Amino acid sequence: DGGITQSPKYLFRKEGQNVTLSCEQNLNHDAMYWYRQDPGQGLRLIYYSQIVNDFQKGDIAEGYSVSREKKESFPLTVTSAQKNPTAFYLCASSPNLFGQGNTFGSGTRLTVV
Amino acid sequence: AQKITQTQPGMFVQEKEAVTLDCTYDTSDPSYGLFWYKQPSSGEMIFLIYQGSYDQQNATEGRYSLNFQKARKSANLVISASQLGDSAMYFCAMREASGTYKYIFGTGTRLKVLA
Numbered sequence: 166d167g168g169i170t171q172s173p174k175y176l177f178r179k180e181g182q183n184v185t186l187s188c189e190q191n192l193n194h195d196a197m198y199w200y201r202q203d204p205g206q207g208l209r210l211i212y213y214s215q216i217v218n219d220f221q222k223g224d225i226a227e228g229y230s231v232s233r234e235k236k237e238s239f240p241l242t243v244t245s246a247q248k249n250p251t252a253f254y255l256c257a258s259s260p261n262l263f264g265q266g267n268t269f270g271s272g273t274r275l276t277v278v
Numbered sequence: 279a280q281k282i283t284q285t286q287p288g289m290f291v292q293e294k295e296a297v298t299l300d301c302t303y304d305t306s307d308p309s310y311g312l313f314w315y316k317q318p319s320s321g322e323m324i325f326l327i328y329q330g331s332y333d334q335q336n337a338t339e340g341r342y343s344l345n346f347q348k349a350r351k352s353a354n355l356v357i358s359a360s361q362l363g364d365s366a367m368y369f370c371a372m373r374e375a376s377g378t379y380k381y382i383f384g385t386g387t388r389l390k391v392l393a
Contacts, residue, residue, distance in 0.1 A: 198381070205287075207369060208323075208383040223380070255323060266313045266325030266371075267381065274321075 167192045171256050171270035177278050178243070178250065186241045186273045188256035194268070195261040197239035201225060202253040202272075211254075214239055243275065251277050280305050282370050284384035291360045292392050298345070299355040299387045301370035309375035312353040314344065317367040317386070326368075329353055331375075360391045 169190045178184045190197065196215050200208040210223030214233040228247025233239050239258075243250045253274050257267035281304040291297035303312065314326045329337045329344045337344040345354040357364055370384040 200383075205385060207284075207385040208371075210380065210382075213380060221380075253321060255321075257323070266315070266328055267323070268325065269315075269323035272321040 169256055169258055169268055169270035171254075171273050173273060174271065176273055176275045178275060180277055181245045183242055183244050184275065186243070186254055186256075186275070188239045188241065188270060189237055190239075190258045190268070191237060192258055192260070192268060193236070194258035195236070196259045197233065198257040198259075198267065199223075199229070199231065199239070199241045200255045200257065202255060208255065211241065250275055280372060280374060280382045282372050282382050282384035284370055284387050286387045287385075288388045288390070290390050290392055291357075293362060294359055296356060296358045297360055297389065299357070299368050299370075299389065301353045301355065301384060303351050303353060303370070303372050305351075305372065305374055307374040307376050311373045311375070312344070312346070313371040313373070313381070314342070314353075314355045315369045315371060315383075316364075317369065319366070323369070327355070357389075362391050362393060365389060365391045 172187045198213040199211040202208050209225050211229050212231040214220035230242045255272045256270040259267045283302045310331045312329045316324045327337050327339045327342045329346045336346050341358045343356045367386045369386045371381050373381045
């Protein structure tokens with residue numbers, strides 16, 4: 166079955182460390198996204214990519230970095246510059262069709278210890 | 279600027295009854311899409327329904343329908359014949375047709391279906 170795989174499901178990070186969240190899709194979708202979800206704030210866009218080797222900052226990109234070397238993969242690195250990284254991170258993808266909703270992964274819960 | 283507003287943080291509904299979840303939006307783009315997603319306690323977001331700004335009829339998908347009132351800039355989700363499995367967070371989202379793939383989400387409404 167086609168879908169999006171996020172790993173790991175839970176991740177613990179010490180302060181000052183960089184960590185990378187994995188996102189892989191086998192849906193042949195062009196666009197991929199990273200969202201951050203905090204309680205009571207809905208989803209906020211971190212980065213998105215419309216094609217391979219191209220990506221744009223979302224609303225809260227500071228302290229995060231991404232790459233899109235392959236169509237299937239869009240990893241997110243949470244750097245030590247991100248002051249409050251504890252959150253639930255969701256990866257999504259969508260085809261190049263305006264009326265199609267995002268398909269989401271099951272998320273990664275990151276906790277700073 | 280784009281904005282999505284969901285004013286109901288939580289809702290209760292009796293099983294088998296219908297419920298309406300409110301969503302208002304703001305955009306200056308004449309072409310846009312409106313989406314609803316369901317997030318169960320497992321965390322995964324599930325796409326439910328889509329309404330295009332130029333669609334003449336309200337969208338329907340099974341027990342879900344979207345009450346689209348363009349002049350009021352509202353896109354309310356109606357769930358008919360509620361089931362216990364409908365208990366979840368529901369998010370309204372919008373995407374403008376201005377060439378990017380950027381979506382904006384509301385803060386969500388938590389729905390609890392009572393037996």
